[in-house]
Amino acid sequence: MRIGTRAVRWGVPVAAVAVVAGIAAAGPVIAAAQGEPSLPRRTAAELLADAAERWQSGRLPQMSGTIVETASLGLPALPAAGGATSPLGLLSGSHQAKVWYGGPDRLRLMVPDEMSESDLVVNGDQVWWWDSAANTATRIKGAPDGAGRPDAVPYAGTVTPRQAAEEALRAAGADTEIAVGEDASVAGRAAYQVVLTPKNAGSLVKEVRLAIDGETLVPLRVQLYAKGTAEPAFEVGFDSVTFTPPAPENFAFTPPPGAKVEESTAPPIARVPHGKDGEVGLDGHDGAAPRVVGDGWDRVVVVSVPKRFEGDVAGAADRAKGGRDGDGVASLANGMLNAATPVSGEWGSGRLIRTKLVTALLTDDGRLLAGAVTPEVLYAAAAAK
């Protein structure tokens, strides 16, 4: 009897664990249960045409939501790769941003960080970049064809689904198979899935999945799958989204008293980070401008690397103590070089870095070749000089 009572009592915490675990797991489960919504069938061509028409006419509905970006490119872990707003930080892990869209010239993008936040506020011809950690408001002037197209604001840190979708569609051509896949559920909404599959054998990209909202035809998610992986290597999409007009105060930004006010042609975030004195010449101001060879999915970027690059990179981790971006570049470069394997062939010799999605080749004659391609494509590009 006594033992029986005890068993009953211990059943309570067991049940509590089950209930809490159930609730914790319920989010994904519910999403999965709704996972096969049925939308009226549309062919890929119809869908793309409809969507393209809406995007071009600029008649996107007002909306607000949370965007989650997840990258698992198989890079070496980057513990020092800056905060959520560092472009390098976006290469690994998961990041969140909030977006409010109130029309073609009203946009707010917010990247929260612990006890700080960065905001991009576009309101008419006013474009502000606010960085609370630095207490700096930057007014961005002369954004290239910025009026009427907020997406054109040179903001490299975070990609909106819309930008990513347009980019993916631009990449599509004769070398891509476009099909409509199974309907998906993104941010609780039924969405069409357009699946882009490269035909080139040399590409490391298995497919790009583009989820388009069934009702509004707004792109909700882009997923990039590398060959031989079940999980997307890169994903950016809405975690939650509502198609209601956002509150107008989201687009009203005035620099708070006490803040530094600067003017710039591009938000600080969009500049490629480098060491304090430009000692890590990744942004190429020592070498020639990057060149693109090949086309379609086999595109390869070729950068001439300054001669002192390697020595600099090896020692940069010690020297780049000022500024987290410098640290990020240094640790990235160090990790890369440690993971590199020496290779050689008719094209010469160098070091090869392989990740799930991107392959890079640093040749001994001072060129860096990179692309979402197999090493063979890089060797061919290296041989072509």
Add this chain to the structure above:
Amino acid sequence: MSSHETFAHAAPLRAAGPARAAARLLASETALTFRRPRHLAMLAVLAVVPVLIGVAVRIAGADGDAGPIIARVAGNGLVLAFASLSAMLPLILPLAVSVVAGDAVAGEASQGTLRYLLTAPAGRGRLLALKYANVLVFCLAACALVAVSALVAGLALFPTGPVTLLSGTTVPYVEGLLRAGLAVLYAAAGMAALGALALAFSTLTENPVGAIAASVVLVVVSQVLAVIPQLSALRPFLLTSWWNAFDGVLRAPMDTGRMGTGLLVFAGYAVVSGAFAWARFTSRDVTS
């Protein structure tokens, strides 16, 4: 103290009305907690740290590698409340809460007063609820003390006026105070979840130091786990990852989504720990 404690619990039970009896029990338990010298010393430390931060910022200036929020303190004293919470939530506040909650049952057991407590016709479940209610009061008091001390120090050391939020929006001072109040409530909820955990540990042992150490070690270990990039998938399930989400009150619009999720996590930890503590406490043989 121990005999006094026993009578303090037993005597009001004869008073009429279960609710009033519970309130009087809680009042006497709370009075004991706040009269204990080591608890008073802890509270004094909690009150002094915000003042130290304020003085340091005042003397050294807010430039250099000070955290982004510390740098704001010089501009507005109210921000010191948020900066102090942010600095003390990782370790100092959890330590204080662990000491009180970890001692709750194990302390009585080690002093030999637990069995006298259990002779009162209150029932073990109610005694445990009373102990947890006391922990809740302490959590709220500790977080509020930090904020009030920071507010007073901020008023004395720095200019006051409209507060600039993290989003760059400026709100009136009174609204800033309200937001600080919300931050205190959220932080107290996070501490209460840890308090439930420490109380569960407290029912497992007759050695209060063991229960206190266990909960502090848990806090430190989960913070270490949270910074390992390879274990980032674990982060949303760790209690410590959600404490700093009180910074949602400093955004415009307020980040209620993340704070709501945080409160759910706290509730999950509290429910599981509470059920565990109840099962253990009501089924164990009390010999001391």
